Amino acid sequence: MRQHALSQGVRVTQGVRLLGLGGLVLLLSGCGLFYNHTLSYEDFSLYGNQPKTTLRRTGDTIQDVFDAYRLLFPNFEEKVHGARILYEEDSLSQENIFTGDLRQEGFYLPVLDLIHLSPRRPRGDADDLSVILHEMAHHFLISAHSKTSSQYWLNEGLACCLEVSFFDEEGTLCTPLFHQSLFSQARRILRRDGEEKFRSELSALIGASWFHFHRSDGRNHNYAYSWSLYWHLLNQQEGSLEERVHAIIEMSPPEVLASIDGVISDLRTSADDHLAALSKDPDLRGWCLERWAELPAANGRRFRAALLEELDPERDPGPKSWARATLLINGRIRGISRQERNLLHRRVAKTLGSPDTDLNIRIAIAAALADEGSLSWAYIVPLINGLEEASGELRAASARALARLSKQKPTVVNPGFWRNAPPEIRAVEVAEWRNWYELRH
Amino acid sequence: MSPGHSPELAILNPTSFFSRRPRLGLAHLLVFWLCVFGLSFAALGCHTIAPMRPVGIDQFSPEKDVLVFHISIEEPSTPRSYRDWAQAQLDLVGGEPRNRRYPEIPIYEVTYRFRVSREMVAEVTFRRGDDGEGALEHAQTVVRAVPEWLIKEESP
Incomplete structure (x- = not known):
């Protein structure tokens, strides 16, 4: 028996040594041992x-x-x-x-x-x-702030506010903080469960453990609760983002709980209203337009006004703005009349076809039409003309867009053909497109 | 145990292990593995995915150098099997399919759309490189979430 116990002891010691050695090797190598x-x-x-x-x-x-x-x-x-x-x-x-x-x-x-x-x-x-x-x-x-490591609502609230940030064309991080999908989810929960249950669920999250936050039955909703609470608190504070974050960290649980009525009030306001307020900031307007387009019942009048502001020549919109506008106009945004939409199509088509337009903007518009184009005759002529432009990129993007817009006429979409094929071979395709257009009109 | 025999070796030596508990050890091992396999099957729900059985293939040529195949299958399959089946089809024509109406134009893109009861379940796309040159290569396979009603119940 004693010998058996001894041998077991030796085995355990060996195991511990082996584990220690393994741990040391891993520590010294970082995680490099596991990755190429x-x-x-x-x-x-x-x-x-x-x-x-x-x-x-x-x-x-x-x-x-x-x-x-x-x-x-x-x-x-x-x-x-x-x-x-x-x-x-x-x-x-x-x-x-x-x-x-x-x-x-x-x-x-x-x-x-x-x-x-x-x-x-x-x-x-x-x-x-x-x-x-x-x-x-x-x-x-x-x-x-190491003490926040056990405040899960606070941590996830800030992380969800920041995850919607984006880099603008100058490489600056823009932070709208408004998380539309979590906002919609929180609204749905509020509508389904009522104020009382919403309030009690949110209150329970303030001091929730890791297990409660990440493993309880309602864990899928906890991000929406945390974001809506954090976003409300941020909006209540003044100063830089860092100062506001700091002020929230310093709040006591009763102070946080006292703000839940404000959270509910925020959620009662429509996403449309929140986006309209945010879109007044020119840096966030384009981002707001994309979120607007995701709403099932967007306010078309506001959307169109913001879109026109985004394309204001005085703002000197770049390729990204034009590509975004093209995708949105051709997308599924509701609330815009056919007449208004046609006016927007013509505006984009005019920019696409104008030789005075920056080449990168023309390529961006054609590429966006290839992704999300809807058949509007306004685009056909500028795109056919685009097939004969000096830029191979513009020719390739125009061909792809034409293929998407016109389902009736087969074409060659291989970008290598439009970039590199001899002009006389490309001319055959262009002539086909022109004939097709003549016949259709 | 013989005198002078190291205790560690005695434990690690299989003969000494079996000499102490010959039948019990084997029985335990057997029961242990049966339990492991049993639990694994229970966790997986004993679900077996049948090999893909196409019941119909239609070809479309939306562009001169683009082909689209609609493949009707009996039931959804595993993500890799869509890609592998499509790759095998492409290999059957030497990796160079042709559009019968424009046989002189090399194909730039081929898409295989898999449908179960008219519901698209997966789409596999092969494309040439960005310069339009080179062989047709797997670009991506997108597998859609399968509606519950498409999954056939196994008969007991």
Whole structure:
């Protein structure tokens, strides 16, 4: 028996030694042992299995977010530690196979300053950015105010406010803080459950444990509750974003609870009204227009007014603004009369066809029409003319847009053909398009 | 245990292990593995996904150099199987499908749309590189969430 106990003791000691050695190796190597590539940045190390160029692109975006948060939270900066960031794609995504399954896209472990990102593709770079913005918000907040690490509503509230941020054409981070999908979700909950239950559920979140927040039955709603409370509190404070965040951290639980009536009042106001207020800021107008288009019953009059302001020549709108306007006009925005929509189509078509327009704007409009074009005859002539332009990019984008707009006439969409084929061969296709147009008119 | 035999070796030595508990050890091992397999099957719901069985293929040529195939299948399949089946179809024509009306124009893009009872469940796209050159390569497979009513109940 004694010998048996002895041998068991030796085994346990060996196991502990082995684990200790493993831990030491992992600690010394960072997480590099598990990943093919490690990229070192000023503020973080990034680990991943993607090709280095892809990983570098993500790393650059993360560094941009780091830099932007430093500007937003200048007093947090000295306390913010370097981070370890793991970037992973599931095996299906790596093979460009995308499913509609819902899954977690990132998490943050404060103890290890570790951020795990696993964004879903192919939704686009904007979605990758939102996951990075969200997790990095946790890192900044908890690094600077460690006591917030157990205030889950506060942490998720700020992270959800910041995840809708975006970089404008000058590379400045714009922070609208208004999360439309969480706003709509919170409104739905309020409408379904009534004020009393809404109030009690929200109150229960103030001191909620990790388990309650992330594992209880109502966990899917907790982000909507947290965001709506945090957004309301931010709007109640004055000063810079950092000052407002700091003021919320300093609030006592009774003070937070006292603001729930204000949250309910915010949710009673329509998204349309909130967007109209936000769109007065020229930096946020374009972003608001995109959110407006997602509303099932947008106010068309307000939307159109904001869109015209966005395209005001005095503002000198760039390719991004024109592409966005083209997508919105051709999209499913409701509340605009056919006549108004036709006027908008003509405005875009005129810009597309004008040789005085910046080439990048013309390409951006044609590319947007290829993505979301609806058949409006206003576009056909500028696009056919676009097939004969000197720019191969414009010719390729015009061909793709024509293919989308006209379902009746088959064409060649291969961009290589429109960029590189000899002019006399391309001329055959262009002649077909012109004949087709003549016959239709 | 022989004198001088190291205690660690005695534990790790399989003969000494079996010599102490020969039948019980095997029985435990067997029961353990049966439990593991049993639980795994229970967790997976014992669901077996049948191989893809196309019941009809239609071809469309919306553009001179774009082909779209509509494949009717009996029931939804696994995400990779859509891509693999489409790749096999492409390989059957040497990776160079042709539009019968414009056989002289190389195909730029091929899409396979899989439908179950007219409901699209997956779309696989192959495309040439951005310069329009090179072979047709898998661009992406998008698998849609399958409505409950499309999943056939296994007969007991």
